[in-house]
Amino acid sequence: MSRASDRAYAAIRNMILAGELPAGTQLGEEALAEKCGVSRTPVRDALRRLESDMLVVRTDTQRSFVAEWSLHDVRDAFDLRAMLEGYAARRAAERMTADSLGRMRAANAQIAQAVALPRPDVGAFLEGNRLFHAAILEAAGSRRLVAQLGSLVEQPVVWRTAHHYGPDALHRSWSEHEELIAAFARGDGAWAEGIMRSHILRAYHAYADAHRGLSAAKPGPALSGNGAMTAHLIEVAA
């Protein structure tokens, strides 16, 4: 998209994810425009996008606020993602091409390399992970599915749990990808779907465990009294 609109989107999103704008904060267009150094017009676009990411909610009278995220909401998102990505995996297995399979193998090779290091390269891991899942989605051949998952995976929930992952957890993720490749190579949709669902839900529990650990250790701004929490800067490795 355009420059100013993108800048506004990224800036506001970062402020929310960094906890700079706590859940429930009202987001006035003018104030944000000043903070981002742009006019209200691109800010309005950005707020629209953040709303579809569910990082921002709007009242019936069009006032925008930073969304509250309960653990329940996170579970909700992962459940949907497990179902939709599982469906994508099934379709991908049924339509697999040598080309797509090659891209997945390449992506997972990058992951293997990142994990093999003495101190794993989390950035490279996440990039390879992104490529891997993108290749599946592309192989699934459903534009609608891309649209639906895009607003569920890419934007809304970006955390950095992966940084807390030990080498073993990262390796398990790689291993599950290998299993997916095996299922794809055989064109077994049911198998691929099953692997993918557990792959995603395992990531949820990694998040939930980390979250419980964090909130037990230091019940700071991560978890407010009523169970709501601000979105964390966490990337979940799936």
Added chain:
Amino acid sequence: MSRASDRAYAAIRNMILAGELPAGTQLGEEALAEKCGVSRTPVRDALRRLESDMLVVRTDTQRSFVAEWSLHDVRDAFDLRAMLEGYAARRAAERMTADSLGRMRAANAQIAQAVALPRPDVGAFLEGNRLFHAAILEAAGSRRLVAQLGSLVEQPVVWRTAHHYGPDALHRSWSEHEELIAAFARGDGAWAEGIMRSHILRAYHAYADAHRGLSAAKPGPALSGNGAMTAHLIEVAA
């Protein structure tokens, strides 16, 4: 939403669905603004919404065009809807309350009334149908699911197959709703999910049959040479 923005959205959407703007037509903001009697600002909002409805596609350089809908795309949308609404039904069954169940019974009673007439009231049928499915979605208790299905069911695909339905087909729809109510009353999620999936996919085949019949009878603007078609003004009764 606001008045001008809503008018623009509805006007453009109607022009697309009525075939007034055939698939592939470029949608210039200024031209649309003039047609709708508003300025470009609300038109831009409207185009964004239509894009998320997938009635409009944008090139990488931000030009908007009326989307092409192949039968394949329609099948795609129904497959996704079957999965998501099936999931909603399962969740709803597991969380059913007397209140929600009451609303569903009331909605289906309205449908029964509309169908029982000598000449069925399709408008009342569709409204009851909408209420019925909305009650399920609400009982499912997932805001994300509402968002995902909203952009899949409400906006994107509105056809009027129901008008071609005979009383028997309308009655079958009512009957499937009754079966859903039975599953909900018993809290049987798997049963509810199964009914819902077949309910949706039956609607797809009703559409596909009607479409085949239409395009065989008069291969007019409904079906262009390459298999693409403009969206029809058709409401599918599910």
Added chain:
DNA sequence: GGAGAGAATATTGTATACAAATGCCTCAGG
């Protein structure tokens, strides 16, 4: 003291002007 009407304030919606970019057409050169 509480409730409601109304004004004052704050916020969002729309229109318009201008800037930036994209696409198209022409024309020169091979």
Added chain:
DNA sequence: CCTGAGGCATTTGTATACAATATTCTCTCC
């Protein structure tokens, strides 16, 4: 005749001013 560079026309992006609407505060009346 084809190709590509340049400029012109079209289209979208952004800023700003103003209008409409929502919210809040205050003051009156009960």
